Amino acid sequence: MSGASPPSPPSRRAVVGRRVRKVDGFKLVTGRTAFTDDIALPGLLVGRILASPHAHARIRDIDTRRAKALPGVHAVLTWKDVPRVPHTTAGQAWPEPSPYDTYLLDSKVRFVGDRVAAVAAETRAVAEEALRLIEVDWEVLPPVLDMEHAMDPGTAVIHDEPDATGIRDAARNLAGDIHTHIGDVEAGFRESDLILEREYRTPRQQHAMLEPHIVICWLDADNRLVIRTSTQIPFHVRRQVAMILRIPVSRIRVIKPRIGGGFGGKQEMVLEDLCAALTLASGRPVKLEYSRHEEFFMARTRHPQILRLRMGVKRDGTIVAHHMRVLAATGAYGSHCTTVQGNTGSKVLPLYRAPHLRFDCDVVYLTTPQAGAFRGYGCPQGYFAQESLVDEIAHELGMDPIAFRLKNAIRQGDVDELSAQLGEGKKGLPRTIRSCGLPECLEKGAAAIGWKEQRNGGVRRPGRLLRGVGVATTMQGSGIAGVDFAGAFLKANEDGSFNLQVGATDLGTGSDTVLAQIAAETLGVSLDKILIYSSDTDFTPFDVGAYASSTTIISGGAVKKAAEKVRDDMCCFAAQLLDAPPEDLVCRDNRVFAPGGKSVSMAEVAVHALYKEKTQVMEGASHFNTDSPPPFCATFAEVEVDTETGRVRPVHLVTAVDLGVAINPMQAEGQAEGAVAQGLGYALAEELVLDGRGRPANANFCDYKIFTAKDMPKLTTILVETEEPLGPFGAKSIAEVGINGVAPAVANAAFDATGLRFRRLPIRPDAVLAALGGRR
Amino acid sequence: MFDRLRAFHRPATVAAALRLATAERRAGGRGAFVAGGTDLVVQGDGSLRWVVDLSLLPLRYVRRRGAGGGWTIGSTTTMADLERSAALRRFADGVLCDAAATAGSPQIRNRGTIGGNLANASPACDLAPPLLALDASAVIAGGAAGARKAAGGRRTVALERFFRGPGRPALNGGLLVEIVIPAPPVPRGGRAAWAFQKLGRLQSDIAVVNAAAGVIVGSDCRCRWARIAIGAAGPTPLRARRAEALLVGRPFDRDAAQAAAARAAGETRPVSDVRATADYRREMSRVLVGRALDECLERMGRDPWASW
Structure with a gap:
């Protein structure tokens, strides 16, 4: 941890805790060349993918002769042309806990949009003409589209290839499963005064990040493969591409420029392998990118789930037992399948300290677009269910939902043992709660929404517009305990500036700014003296990447350690100039001070x-934690339900969040507000719809609705700061x-307004209208 | 996207535009007129071989039509022009401005035109219901069916007959140049009101259903004339004529409005798609027509019977 120096008191901090502007803000708003696509390379070819029109089919034969003969075509690849290396596209620390069930190209396709072949050509038009000239002899197989019947006997087997590994039971389309418990839920239910069991359903949500997946590959002067890519995981990509293409890691350099959003969709090697293969085959630079249409179904989605929750409580509101059963669909491939679903249990159930917990989960394959990592990583599904059920139980008991939550919520000093059983694909580590501001979040959030005055009470009153308020309490983690780690490197320049090199990836999260603030604060210099660069596998230290809410605590921890070492070095040299012992010196305001001034x-x-x-x-440092301190959040929603149209309109959303110490409060508020926008889409609008043959029905922004500025309600964000011992400067x-x-706060608010429970997301107007009984 | 495009024309007159289109058609290959491009570019039809850009044509105007109170609107008038037109804001309760203001986003409305909005013949077209409720007509220049030389090669089609089906405007290769709105037949001592309603899934959206209503009452507060038009509830924007008939000749009040709304819903022929089910659209037709008629009532100075 943070070495010898005692923490500086918050009031004395010059950079950390300040609302400084983003270090990369100017280049972004002035449209400078920051992104993957912002370079021009001589001889650049355009890559295109032949996408499967079938949800499930075998390729009996594929004839690419006419495509190859087309002038301007430089490479045509099918499974016949590339190595067959089972792998996962999940960007996770090695050895990845996801099954190795994916191939660069395969003779079988498993969803509409799956890779059939790839072309590199002089222009996009030529590349697309070449795709049309590829002749495929299909053996169409039955699609598997319903997760509730994926494991039925007689169902087509999606992964019947012999060389996949890590699949739980391929013959039953079972990608993975999890069964774990603490105590004995059945005994707990016998002790309970009230037991409720409910089913919840969540949709296939797409990340809809501003910048779709894009990669540009070329061979440098030394014939090394350079991969310039929009990714959250440059170091995992280097390792994965090396393995898939069977070339040494030393022959690959991954450059991560500024990323235009990811939300987990880029915690995944999506296009890099294929673009690299096209470059190797053609000897030319190749660009491969998804169109917006392709992004919707050929990239990744959130896992849809069906959750069945059973909770038993005492009459006084004490939760005794909670059994969560989850059926989830990973789609065609198992990337992140057990880890996302593991989170649904491990980061949701322990929020309430019940003696008896049980989590059972099956993750099935379907011939549908592939699911993967997505902001929240299994928690939005679990919390929608848990927070809806808890609200219902509090109502049944006649208790205030806030009081019910406060009575049962985990608190400082508690140890969450379920996390020890549900690690990242293996046994994890127990989670000790060292900081918890949840009571304050609930108190301040309730005041901001007007909890007492605005509550309607879950009764249906007459009138066209009904208003109600709802609450949900949640937590997450800060990095993956014992798995996530990062390096940072700092060197001093003669003008008193410092180069900070990190492998962390700022994908719009503001981490470049936060990490620079941590370095500046530690070194006692102003923010403009820190020149941060992220990331390039040749020049920056390793970092697992931007995921699992890890960058501030893990990468930031590494930055702080490296900066402390550099500060000590600077003090040693300053001691010679000041004629004072180095340990007596203090760094601040870009100067080093001796005790006399x-x-x-x-x-x-x-x-x-x-x-x-x-x-x-110059100094480098690495950092990891053996625990994952949870940030806590109380979300309040006020909604208005139109009883004639069934529309649920959010009026006011309050996010009160304990994030430890906010390194940059302005950016932290931005993160909270962005999460609300994406959460409202999840609650009320977003769902990638597939037709009866597995084809996407709304793969465009016209019919896949995300919340825009015009749709946003009033937002109130309250940062509740606590001091987390494991985080840099107390950050989580x-x-x-x-x-x-x-989503649960909105659903609970809709209940408060109408007396009706909505257990399926998104909450569609027609469903609301049907529940209201229409008004014919 | 438009890889096969080989000609992009930018004529300065309607005659030149028609001549170029005719010549291109003879030469073979698919093509299109383009104004704002907000549909054409999004549709991304890669088979287009030629495009005739209309942006230089002198068709961007909103004018009074004689002294009678009618209007003519040039077909390349943008949605933003309509939205901000102070003159149209004072006409028919600003129903055209209100409808234009709901189409797309500000950027889309700055480019998209009334001609494009109508000529794409989308059933969800936002300007169709208010224009139908104003008895508007489309003026078409050129095109097959023996160009009407008598009227300078122009013909006028009632807007209701302009929409033949989804994506099927009655253009016959001609060019939509103008929209004509006649003066509403408001009798001496009578009152008139119009209103537009739209329901999308979120704020910026294609209509799940949209609707417009126009009502004229005489000095006796009986309805003399009624127009109810609904979009996205059938293969074309439609007039709910039986609902209109239910209003005419009777006192116009809340009960009449609700009865007409219920009947209007019965005249729709909606489909189920990814945006909404047919049942939901039918029900929303009732709700939106009801709201539009209620708004008309409000605008007439609340219940006309109140002063009786």
Whole structure:
């Protein structure tokens, strides 16, 4: 942890805790060349993918002769042309806990949009003409589209290939399963005064990030493969591509420029392998990108789930037992399948300290678009169910939903043992709660929404517009305990600036700014003195990547350690100039001060070190945690239900979140607000719909509705700061937790307004109208 | 996207536009007129071989039609022009401005035109219901069916007959140049009101259902004239004529409005798609027509019977 230096008191901090502007803000708003596509390469070819028109089929034969003969075509690849290496596209630390059930190209397709072949050509038009000239002899197989029947006897087997590994039971289309418990739920139910059992359904949500997946590959002067890609996981991509193409890691360099959003959709190697293969086959630079249409169904989605929850409580509101059963669909491939679903249990159930918990989960394959990582990572599904059920139980008991939650919620000093059983694909580590601001979140959030005044009470009153308020409490993690780790490297320049090199990936989260703030605060310099660069596998240290709400706590921890070492080095050289012992020196305001007040500038120290002492001040550090401190969140929603149209309109959303210490409160609020926008889409509008043959019915922004500025309600964001001992400057995380409570808070508010429970997302107007009984 | 496009024309007159289109058609290959491009570009029809751009034509105007109170609107008038037109805001309760303001986003409305909105013949076209409720007509220049030389090669088609089916406008290769709105027949001492209603899934959306109503009452507060038009509830935007008939000749009040709305819903022929089910659309037709008629009542100075 944070070495010798005692933490500086928050009030004395110059950079951390301040609302500084994003370090990359200027280049973004002025449209500078920041993104993957913002380069021009001579001889660049355009890659295109032949997507499967069938949900499930075998390719008896494929004839590419006419495509190859087309002028301007430089490479045509099918499964016949590439190595067959089972792998997972999930961007997870090695060894990945996801099954190895995916191939660069295969003689079988498993969803509409699956890869059949790929072409690289002089222009997009030629590439698409070449795709049309590829002749495929199909053996169409029965699609498997219903997760409730995927394991039925006689159902077509989706992964019948012999070389896949890590699949739980391929013959039953079972990708993975999880069964774990604490105590004995059946005994717990026998002790309960009230038991409720309910079923909830959640949709296939798409990330809809601004920048679709895009990769540009080329061979450099030394014939090394360069992959410039929009990814959250540059180091995992390097390892995965090396394995899939059977080339050494040393022959690959991955460059991650600025990323235009990911939300987990880029915690995945989606196009890099194929683009690299096209470059190797053609010897030319190749660009491969998804169109918006393709992004919807050929990238990744959130896992749809059916959840059945059974909860038993005492009459006084004490939760005794909770049994959560989950059926989830991973789609055609099992990327992130057991880890996302594991989270549905491990980050949801322990929020309430019941002595008897049980989690059972099956994750099935379907011939549908592939699911993967998505902000919240299994929690939005679990919390929609749990927070809806808890609300219903509180209502049944005649208890205030806030009081019920406070009575049962986990608190500081508690140890969550379920997390120990549900690690990242293996046994995990128990989670000790060292900081918890949940009571304060509930209190401040309730005041902001007007909880007492606005509550309607779940009774249907007359009138066209009905209003109600609802609440949900949630938590998440901050990095994966014992798995996530990061490196950081710092060196001093002669003007008192410092290069900070990190493998972390800012995908719009603001992590470049936060990490630079941590370095500046630790070194006692102003933010403009930190030149952050992220990331390039040749020049920046390893980092597992931007996921699991890990960057501030894990990468930030590495930055803080490296900065402390550099600060100590600078003090040693300053000691020579100030004629004082290094341990007595203090760094602040870009200077180093001796106890008497005498000081030298960082620039003078750096010049002294470089030109006098012939030493480059530079230090690296690595960091990991053996625990994942949860941020806590109370989400409140006020909604208006139109009883004639069935529309549920959010009026006011309050997010009160305990994120530890906010390194940058402005960015933290932005994360919370963005999570609400995405959460409202999940609650009320977003769903990738498939037709009876597995084809996407709304793969465009016209018919896949996300919340826009015009749809957003009033937002109130309250940062409840606690001091987390495991985080740099007391920080935990903020990226994901805010999305978890939006859907249940909206559903609970809709109940408060109408007296009706909505247990299926998104809450569609026609369903609301049907529940209201129409008004004919 | 438009890889096969080989000609992009930008004529300055309607005659030149028609001549170019005729020549291109003779030469073979699919083509299109384009104004704002907000549909054409999104549709991304890769088979297009030629495009005739209408943006230089002198068709961007909103004018009074004689002294009678009618209007003519040029077909390349943008949705934003309509939305912001102070003159149209004062006409028919600003029903055209209200409808235009719901189409797409500000960027789309700055480019999209009334001609494009109508000529795509989408059943969900936002301008169709208010224009149908104003008895508007489309003026078409050129095209097959023996160009009407007598009227300078122009013919006028009632808007109701302009929509033949989804994506099937009655253009016959001609060019929509103008929309004509006659003066509403408001009698001396009578009152008139119009209203537009739209329901989308979210704020920026294609209509799940849209509707417009126009009502004229005499000095006796009886309805003299009624128009009810509904979009996205059938293969074309439609007039609910039986509902209109239910209103005419009777006192116009809330009960009449609700009865007409219920009947209007029965005249729709909606489909189920990814946006909504047919049942939901039918029910929403009733709700939106009811709301539009209620709004008309409000605008007439609340219940006309109140002053009776």
